[in-house]
Amino acid sequence: MDSTLPAVAEELLKEIKKAFQETSHGRATFSFRLKFIFGPTAVPALDLVDQRSVTRVTSPSGRTAYQVLGSSGKLYTCYSSCHFCTCPAFGFTVLQKSESLLCKHILAVYLSRAMGACQELTVSEEQLTSILLAEEEDEG
């Protein structure tokens, strides 16, 4: 059977984007839904948005990636073409346990995009490559 949750999540985020551009009333009502669908990820993700932690990194070829400054000060990389994040919570909660659709960083990326709160950074191809491959270097 086709999955339900992603469609619901997508619709919710679209609504958030629309609501953000409208009145504050619209903004208030979506938060209940956000909590319901994303559970314990919602509040930490919103906190990341409050702190403007999300940066969209673009290279001249048009490739993009997202970097999120986590609460511990560590910078995590999220892909734009699929749900992937370099944080340990993603590996555990999403991949291993399938308990969540997204980790808080990926959700923060979506919310920041919906609200126009992304920072922008343009880098060279080399720099983007090193960002995407950074995790391997750290662990090495």
Place this chain on the structure above:
Amino acid sequence: LFRGGLAERLCRLQNRERSAISFWRHQCISDAKTHSDKSGVLIVKILEMFEECTIQVAICQQLEQSPATLSSEDAVISAEEPILKVLFARETAAHLKSRPQDVIHIYPPWQKLLLKNEDVPVIMNTYFSQKVLLSEHSESREKTNGLTKMLIRKNIISLAQTFRLDDLNDESCQESSGNQVACAPQIHNNRDLKEHPLAWSAVNDSLLEMVESQGAVGWREVQVRVVIQRAYCLPAKEGYRSHIQGNKPLCPMSNRGMFRRLCLLVQDAYGMFSEVQLQSLSSADNIEQYCRRWEGKFSCLAGMKILQRTTRGRALGLFSLIDSLWPPVVPVKVPGQSQDSEMMTANLPPPSFCYILTVQSGEIHVEVDEEEQNSNLYQPPAVHGLKEILQIDGCNERCSFWARVLYLRLQPKHSVPINQREIWLFVTDSTLQNVVHTTPKVVGVLVAASCVLSKEITEALSVASQLIFFRDALWGNGRIICVERTVLLLQKPLLYSAAGADLSELTGPVRLDELDSTTQTNSVCTLRGIIVGVNESTAFSWPTCDRCGNGKLELCPQDRGLLYCNQCSEFVISPVLKMQLEVFLSCPSRPQSTVKVKVWHKMSFGLFVLINMLLSLQSYEMQSVLGKEVGLLNCYVHSVTSHPNCVGLEEIVLL
């Protein structure tokens, strides 16, 4: 959590909701199973269930009425009954322990979501759900199956299934509203404010919140919306430096306050004030344009650094200005209460502290919406006539007025560089001129060194009599002083209108008070009298430039006969000889005093001759001048002594 952000708000809502849910569940157990209030209750029968992540998805049939009235055999899927996808949170699902065929009552508030391209509506926020048991048969089934853990199919969601936030446009151009990471100083355009709305948690209307969030991660991005009440210049702490340009002697008032910073006094929606120190202004920049364009407008401040938290006792000047803007003209918000409620102004005490903010170097973080109307909170200065101001009872009151400058005098403190000296302006207006009262016709306004004068003003003052707007001058101890935060303006800003008649127009020639027993030092007056003596040693003559009247001509080193005028930058072929002499007068208006006047401008022929003779050491006849009348002279009083009773004056020329 970031203070004042969305996360914090959601947390609060969540906590409230959690207690509501547990309270409700507790009630369900203790009360009767069927609730009397059926409005808004969704009744569903579960057909199929599976799990996605921690959400339980139940494909259900919506029932119109409580199935208690139906027998279990009727529980057949009817084609007309609508199908719903009901989502249950993990905790709710654990509480319900539902299975297919169970009937669930979902109490409000639940939410319905309609997905595009799908017929089946989604029901969520189903926290207040309760399972309803149909009959005895179901109950027994419940008991037997209760211990068996039911296996629910779990859907694994593909990572490739990303969310698209937009339907039509290319995402990359939609998100161009993101902020630039500033690598170079940027000045935000007013237009950007309208086209790219800022992220909502970032713009708030409380200065205090912004100040308190300092140091927290992301505080740089906090933006506060404030009203600009006043714009002025403060002398920068770097100190003054005077320099001579070429051969020209320093014009007494040029380069005055050369290093100055543009500052704004702003007020937020809670009535709190803050002084924001911005960039340095060159002397070419005129404060007048900032006053005209920015005062009264809304502004967004971002990335402010706290320079100081100052209190009333330490910053009297600043607080006298704040007091002149208190109480606010419209109700302000009260902190601690939710938005849009409970605004009040009555009986609010005036502020006792104020934050002084400054910008991060290199970037300008003040966006002023110049196109918008003035804020209701804006209080333009209250303009009064000088007569009214002189009657104000109080000390350190800020006052604003229009006045015509008649005479200007620099304080002769030689230890202080010329451009830091105090200036005395003798001014009048129609309220002083047109009365026959004990108030003086002309008052002296002291311009302290801390009051920054624009180049335009200093140039204008030295040339001719000017009509000047004194904004936020300080009145106290019987004197008007221009200090820090006082602004002198030439043009009539549209906002600064005087109540009643136009106070600036003087009808008829300006009159000064006559010298009398009440005349004090450092004032101007007129006098007439009879010469009773001369002070011979004060006889003096000097050449002046016939073009500009410059009295400080220089001798040309090569040709000692030639005189050179620095102001005209030319030789003076036929200088005008000026003479001065101190004479003693007997003035009927102040008969008991010896009046000593240095005359030089309006001189009778007799005096002129006398001076000449004194200078050439010729013998002279005092008779030729004694008893002759002198006057009406305009004079500046530089000394008044009681023992001996003597008044020292100097003839002046009004501007």
